[in-house]
Amino acid sequence: MTRALSIAISLTLYAWVSCASAKECRGVDFPDRLQVAGQELNLNGLGVRKATFLKVNVYVAALYVSHPARDGTSLISSTDPQQLTLQFVRNVSKDQLTDAWQEGFEKVAKDQMPALKPRIERLNSWMTDIKTGQRLTFTRTSNSIDVNVNGVAKGSIEGADFSRAFLAIWLGDAPPNPELKAGLLGGSCE
Numbered sequence: 001m002t003r004a005l006s007i008a009i010s011l012t013l014y015a016w017v018s019c020a021s022a023k024e025c026r027g028v029d030f031p032d033r034l035q036v037a038g039q040e041l042n043l044n045g046l047g048v049r050k051a052t053f054l055k056v057n058v059y060v061a062a063l064y065v066s067h068p069a070r071d072g073t074s075l076i077s078s079t080d081p082q083q084l085t086l087q088f089v090r091n092v093s094k095d096q097l098t099d100a101w102q103e104g105f106e107k108v109a110k111d112q113m114p115a116l117k118p119r120i121e122r123l124n125s126w127m128t129d130i131k132t133g134q135r136l137t138f139t140r141t142s143n144s145i146d147v148n149v150n151g152v153a154k155g156s157i158e159g160a161d162f163s164r165a166f167l168a169i170w171l172g173d174a175p176p177n178p179e180l181k182a183g184l185l186g187g188s189c190e
Helices: 003-020 072-077 094-125 160-171 178-184
Strands: 022-025 028-031 033-036 039-051 056-065 082-088 135-141 144-149 152-158
Touching: 022 039, 022 056, 028 039, 028 056, 028 082, 033 056, 039 082, 039 178, 056 178, 072 160, 082 160, 094 152, 094 160, 135 160, 144 160, 152 160, 160 178
Parallel strands: none
Antiparallel strands: 022 028, 033 039, 039 056, 056 082, 082 135, 135 144, 144 152
16 A cells, blocks of 8 residues: 555544534534533534524534533533533624523523622623634533633633523523523433
C-alpha cells in the first residue's frame, strides 16, 4: 500500500469516527460526551431557540447530564452535574440576553423573584454582546451555576433555588419555545 493511500484511509477512518461521536443541529456540532469536573456527562439532547412570530433561529442548545432523562422535572430536581451550552447562530445584544433572562425567570419562578433578583443581576452583569458562533456555557451543580461567556469563566452563582429555576427556563412548563424543550429532552432538533 502506498503512503498516500494509507494516509487517505487513516483520514477517512478518523472522519468517520469523529462523526460517529458527535451530534449536529442546524450546522452546529456537539460531542456525545464531555468531561466536567472529572465526571463524564452525556448529551441528553439538542434544541433550537426560535424567537418572534417569524421563528428566527437564535441559538442551538445542548444539554449534558450524567444520567440521560426524557422528563424535564426530574432533570430540574436532579443534584447531579449538568451542562447547558448555547451556541448562537445569530448576533444577540447584551440587552436582548438580559431581557430574556428576566423574562425566563419571571415565567418559572415569579414567587421567588425577590430572592433571585440579586443573582439574576450578577448573571446579567457578566453578559456581553454575543456574535454568531460564540457560546454561553452553564455548568450546574446541586448548589450553583458556573457561567462561561465565549470561553471566559465569569464566576459562580450560588443557590439550589437559582440552579433549579435557571434550568426550568428551558425544561419547565413555559420554555422559550416548545421545540427547544423537546429537543433538549431527546426529541428531534427542530
